[in-house]
Amino acid sequence: MFIPHPVSIYVTHNTFIQYGVNDDPSNDSIGMVVQIDAVEQHLHVRRFFSWAQLMYQISPVRLENVSFWKRHNSTRPPMYLCDSDVVVDILASNVKGLAFVFHESDPVVRQLDGMANTFVVSSVFNSQSMIVRHVRSFFSFPCHHNFPLPTCCSSMIFEQMMRIKGKMQLALNTRSMNSKNVQTINLENISRLTWHYMTRMAVNYGLEIANSYGTVRITFMEGDSCVVQKWRDIQETFSLNTPEHFHFAKLLFGTCVGLGVRAVIPVNLKNTPRLERAENYHSIHVGDTINVVPFTHRGHESVGRGLYFRYMGSTCNLTITIRFSQLTRPSQIRAALRARHVATVDLPDDMSSEGSGTGNGDGIDDATVATPEGNVWPFHADTEINSSKISYIDLENRRVATEDGSFYSFNDAIQHLNSLIR
Numbered sequence: 001m002f003i004p005h006p007v008s009i010y011v012t013h014n015t016f017i018q019y020g021v022n023d024d025p026s027n028d029s030i031g032m033v034v035q036i037d038a039v040e041q042h043l044h045v046r047r048f049f050s051w052a053q054l055m056y057q058i059s060p061v062r063l064e065n066v067s068f069w070k071r072h073n074s075t076r077p078p079m080y081l082c083d084s085d086v087v088v089d090i091l092a093s094n095v096k097g098l099a100f101v102f103h104e105s106d107p108v109v110r111q112l113d114g115m116a117n118t119f120v121v122s123s124v125f126n127s128q129s130m131i132v133r134h135v136r137s138f139f140s141f142p143c144h145h146n147f148p149l150p151t152c153c154s155s156m157i158f159e160q161m162m163r164i165k166g167k168m169q170l171a172l173n174t175r176s177m178n179s180k181n182v183q184t185i186n187l188e189n190i191s192r193l194t195w196h197y198m199t200r201m202a203v204n205y206g207l208e209i210a211n212s213y214g215t216v217r218i219t220f221m222e223g224d225s226c227v228v229q230k231w232r233d234i235q236e237t238f239s240l241n242t243p244e245h246f247h248f249a250k251l252l253f254g255t256c257v258g259l260g261v262r263a264v265i266p267v268n269l270k271n272t273p274r275l276e277r278a279e280n281y282h283s284i285h286v287g288d289t290i291n292v293v294p295f296t297h298r299g300h301e302s303v304g305r306g307l308y309f310r311y312m313g314s315t316c317n318l319t320i321t322i323r324f325s326q327l328t329r330p331s332q333i334r335a336a337l338r339a340r341h342v343a344t345v346d347l348p349d350d351m352s353s354e355g356s357g358t359g360n361g362d363g364i365d366d367a368t369v370a371t372p373e374g375n376v377w378p379f380h381a382d383t384e385i386n387s388s389k390i391s392y393i394d395l396e397n398r399r400v401a402t403e404d405g406s407f408y409s410f411n412d413a414i415q416h417l418n419s420l421i422r
Helices: 051-058 107-111 153-172 192-204 243-253 330-339 410-421
Strands: 016-020 028-037 042-049 079-091 095-098 100-103 118-126 131-133 182-187 210-222 225-240 259-261 290-292 306-312 317-323 325-327 369-371 374-378 388-394 399-402 407-409
Touching (some): 028 079, 100 107, 107 153, 153 182, 153 192, 153 243, 153 317, 192 225, 192 243, 210 306, 225 243, 290 330, 325 330
Parallel strands (some): 079 118, 100 118
Antiparallel strands (some): 016 095, 028 042, 042 079, 131 388, 182 317, 210 225, 225 306, 306 317, 369 374, 388 399
């Protein structure tokens, strides 16, 4: 089913969507389309609950002082969700856009921090038995497993957004001595739907999409002649280069948008089993030079440092020009990392106290989450009680089950976790 402007997306079975419902305490809900009634313009949607929505569904009393994931109050994407067996019937007009939903074990989750419309699922809620299980109940877009979902609009858009993001990262990791610090990348076969996804978000954040003329050149054989055609066609453009654009740039491409390192990071696949990923790291430290898109007003420059996008709809060609600065002083590097909520070590002064390797980037301890009511304890998939991980949570009887078959009341589980911290 095609949902017209301003949404302008195609939905099929297993498409993740964001939609509005009247009986929900929050504006948007997330769900997976399980059935389509094109005649009546209705969709049957399996609901995925945020923490606030789950509490509304169950009642806050049953969830007092506990959560099913580490950061139940996360406000930075990718936000945690809980799959469920609850199916609702909605009008197609209630659909607000696509959602990109992943299980927490998917490798791509590490690249999603800060990207809008991305969500992570850790558990499944059964409304009949009132049990939450830490299992995978679906496959993500795009699927990295042996049972891929059919290719659809959302899968294509996400794959292309990640391709754009990856190309930009490669360009920013340059060690080129180009004095103007400019990199230009060209991406072919970028769908109009992907461009619409980007520009629709841009317009919602107050950016202007301008039109200009670009040159198109094609070559083909006609009989025994090689024909070259060239003409001017309309292309759409927008730029992200000021402090006002920085927040939108992070929503579009993630927290670390416009950041690159000028270091060689070798990765050896020699002793790695086939189909497994090898990794290497380079933590930014004193003496490093980094490439940064500063997102500042242009000052004395005729063209400011930033990201410039040009899209030719007739050829589906996207051109991105990246104008960046080189930073070497620790104070400058520290400011650039702080603006992106990046934790690091090895930098002097107050930065050394900001990053202690917690991984969440905003000072929230992974063990508990402080709230006005006290600590919230995560009964998460990797939480262990007496050396056995939690497998499911029985909300009706307020107890948890571990993989070795043991059961613990909520109070006993909390006391055990509290003793480990002390």
